[in-house]
Amino acid sequence: DTAVSQTPKYLVTQMGNDKSIKCEQNLGHDTMYWYKQDSKKFLKIMFSYNNKELIINETVPNRFSPKSPDKAHLNLHINSLELGDSAVYFCASSQGDPQRSLQHFGDGTRLSIL
Amino acid sequence: KNQVEQSPQSLIILEGKNCTLQCNYTVSPFSNLRWYKQDTGRGPVSLTIMTFSENTKSNGRYTATLDADTKQSSLHITASQLSDSASYICVVSAMDSSYKLIFGSGTRLLVRP
Numbered sequence: 001d002t003a004v005s006q007t008p009k010y011l012v013t014q015m016g017n018d019k020s021i022k023c024e025q026n027l028g029h030d031t032m033y034w035y036k037q038d039s040k041k042f043l044k045i046m047f048s049y050n051n052k053e054l055i056i057n058e059t060v061p062n063r064f065s066p067k068s069p070d071k072a073h074l075n076l077h078i079n080s081l082e083l084g085d086s087a088v089y090f091c092a093s094s095q096g097d098p099q100r101s102l103q104h105f106g107d108g109t110r111l112s113i114l
Numbered sequence: 115k116n117q118v119e120q121s122p123q124s125l126i127i128l129e130g131k132n133c134t135l136q137c138n139y140t141v142s143p144f145s146n147l148r149w150y151k152q153d154t155g156r157g158p159v160s161l162t163i164m165t166f167s168e169n170t171k172s173n174g175r176y177t178a179t180l181d182a183d184t185k186q187s188s189l190h191i192t193a194s195q196l197s198d199s200a201s202y203i204c205v206v207s208a209m210d211s212s213y214k215l216i217f218g219s220g221t222r223l224l225v226r227p
Binding site for chain 2: 004040041042043044045056090092099100102103104105106107108
């Protein structure tokens, strides 16, 4: 009964490919997020959806496209993968005011570009 | 320049000992400050969250302090256990409409038997 689950856990692919990462939360939260954790371990927000509506869209290449089919799901599609996309991508969710509510994180998807 | 700086970068202590991790931030104004624990290969898990009006908050053996005047926070771990080995991340929420959390790079703690 994992609260925030991401698939796949590991993703190894070649440069130029297109791939998707899926995220689902069973906490009944209304807000979901995608973060990127780089090699220096900084976590940076990429996108956030509140009730299926985009509320945060950081300076991210337009090769990254989030999709939220419903409140419980937020998927991330990446086109034309580049070497610099190698990182750990975390999905998170929260309920209520994003500035005050606790975020619950998934265990990450480790993306490696060959 | 990152707005949340943590020290030390890494720390090794013996089981049963106490330790204190530091966080300095320049985010202003800020809404709240959080400490997360991230085990290797896992996502961050929240330990404490404090608003600017709170000075201290405890969660079991973890005690966080906040000095909003000097923009400093600390996380004190008492009677460390092997399971405390993890990265501890300080996170500041900016008080604006951006809804963004600003993360430090973390302190990697290793507790040895």
